[in-house]
Amino acid sequence: MSATLPSASADHAAAEAFSDAMDGFARAWHRARMRLRDDDGLSIAQFHLLRPLLDAPDGALGVGELAHTAGVSAPTATRMVDGLVRDGLCARTRGAEDRRCVKVSLTAAGRTAADERLARNEERRRQLFAALTPEERRDAAPLLTRLAAAIEELA
Secondary structure (H helix, E strand, O other), X not given: OHHHOOOHHHHHHHHHHHHHHHHHHHHHHHHHXXXXXXXXXXXXXXXXXXXXXXXXXXXXXXXXXXXXXXXXXHHHHHHHHHHHHHOOOEEEEEOOOOOOOEEEEEOHHHHHHHHHHHHHHHHHHXXXXXXXXXXXXXHHHHXXXXXXXXXXXXX
16 A cells, blocks of 8 residues: 555655746746746736726726735835836826825826736746646646645635
């Protein structure tokens, strides 16, 4: 019966291989993010902040909503929006009924920049998907989803 259970040394070898693969993946991801940072247009962080505006029903969301979806603090989102407003990529509007309520929307230039970043991201994902075998393609989404959840659970 013990033949069906992995030995401690096999489990250790698998853990070592996983660790090495994670290190390689992290380095490759970092290098890719650095290359993406050098692209013209929106940075990755700016894109993640503004991405929800592409699908917002009225084209506008509050800074708190943008911060939440981008996974940044509200003060960070506010500073980012300040820069995007300064660069003409988004606009702030105050609510007619409640002047404390501020909504952020994309300008025409901001929508173009977000659409361009989205297209570049989608093309890169298509290239990554195409580099996988059919079996890897089938397994990739569930594995990435599980790894993302496990990473979120880390203290």
